[in-house]
Amino acid sequence: MILRANGIGIYGPGFRIGPARWTHHDLIVLLEGSLDLDWDQGRISIYAHDAVLIPPEASFAGVTGDGGGMIWVQHFSAADCEIPASIPRSNAPQVLRAAAGGEIVTALIRRLHALREVPGTEAPALRIKLFEVLLAELGLAAREPRPDATELEQLRPAVAWAEKNVGRARSLKLVAEQAKLSESHFRNLFRKWRGESAGAWLRGLRMAESRRLLSSTDLPLKEIGFRVGFRDVVGFNRSFRQIHGMPPGRYRRANPRPV
Numbered sequence: 001m002i003l004r005a006n007g008i009g010i011y012g013p014g015f016r017i018g019p020a021r022w023t024h025h026d027l028i029v030l031l032e033g034s035l036d037l038d039w040d041q042g043r044i045s046i047y048a049h050d051a052v053l054i055p056p057e058a059s060f061a062g063v064t065g066d067g068g069g070m071i072w073v074q075h076f077s078a079a080d081c082e083i084p085a086s087i088p089r090s091n092a093p094q095v096l097r098a099a100a101g102g103e104i105v106t107a108l109i110r111r112l113h114a115l116r117e118v119p120g121t122e123a124p125a126l127r128i129k130l131f132e133v134l135l136a137e138l139g140l141a142a143r144e145p146r147p148d149a150t151e152l153e154q155l156r157p158a159v160a161w162a163e164k165n166v167g168r169a170r171s172l173k174l175v176a177e178q179a180k181l182s183e184s185h186f187r188n189l190f191r192k193w194r195g196e197s198a199g200a201w202l203r204g205l206r207m208a209e210s211r212r213l214l215s216s217t218d219l220p221l222k223e224i225g226f227r228v229g230f231r232d233v234v235g236f237n238r239s240f241r242q243i244h245g246m247p248p249g250r251y252r253r254a255n256p257r258p259v
Contacts, residue, residue, distance in 0.1 A: 001076060001128055001131070002077040003076050003127050003131055004076055004077070006072070006073060006075065006112060006113060007072070007113075008070065008072045008113060010208075011069050011071065012068045012216075013065065013066050014064060015064045015068065016062070016063050017061060017063070017071075019059060019061035020059070021058065021060070022056060022075065023056050023077075025054065025055060025078060026052075026053075026073060026075055027051065027052070027054075027135070028051065028052045028072075029052075029071070029073075029100045030046050030048055030051070030052075030070070030100075031048065031069075031070040031071065032048050032205075032208050033047075033064060033068050033069030034046065034065030035064050035065065035069050035071070036062060037052060037061075037062045038060065039058055039059060039060040039061075039093055040058070040059055044093060044095055047159070048101075048194060049098050049099070049100045049194050049195050050095060050099070051095075051100045051142075052093050052094065054093045055091055055092070056077075058091070060093065068208060083135065084132075084136040084139045086142075087139040096139065097142055098193060098196075099138040099139070099195065101194055102195060105137050108131075111130055141195060144192075144195070145192060147189050151193075154181060154189075155179055155189055155190065155193060157178060157179065158181075159175075161178045162175045162178075162202065162205060166206055166209045166228050166229060168229075169202065169229060172186060172187065172199065175202065187199075206229055207228075207243050207244070209228045210224055210236070210248065211251070211255075214251055214252040215256070221233050221236065221237070221249060222236075225237075
């Protein structure tokens with residue numbers, strides 16, 4: 001197995017990826033948001049914590065959804081025998097639904113991303129070992145039970161509503177009402193579908209929109225917090241710092257609005 005470049009990107013709504021066709025594999029993990037991926041035989045819609053394994057010589061292109069997306073990509077070359085048995089062999093892109101929502105997968109992705117910058121001869125071998133574990137974890141996680149088609153039809157419109165109306169989606173109860181479900185039932189179905197808690201997903205939506213507003217507008221922090229569903233700037237600052245390791249004001253200074 002040969003690992004090539006990897007990286008994380010944060011993209012706004014309607015961002016286009018490709019078209020591309022590589023001689024190597026691509027592993028795409030959607031950490032936040034949604035992405036429509038087109039290839040020779042149709043369209044695949046993927047959502048936060050889905051992963052897609054794209055085989056060599058497959059032509060594809062993508063566009064992020066209304067809420068944009070945070071995407072991690074690893075380019076790699078591998079023989080069939082080096083791909084875990086838990087991932088089906090195919091000449092088509094393989095979608096691993098909700099496979100990237102667990103703590104182990106998240107930790108592996110963070111470590112692989114960090115190792116890009118580590119010098120020395122041991123780091124490449126460690127990256128390969130960690131990536132092999134990541135592929136195996138993704139394959140196993142994708143086999144866990146998921147909601148049936150009827151349940152998904154209830155969930156998806158509510159999720160789409162929240163992604164388009166982040167400021168109005170102030171609680172999971174309000175989001176669950178869009179699906180005509182109780183909050184507890186919505187939470188249970190959502191975890192089965194995405195592999196993460198509905199609360200973490202809603203916080204991710206708020207933070208993604210706040211990052212966009214911080215880097216693309218001059219709105220006051222209080223107004224940005226209100227627009228993403230916080231009642232006061234103190235709560236917004238606290239939540240932003242917990243997730244990003246810095247207050248929103250510092251994030252804005254580090255990501256200035258383009259002139």
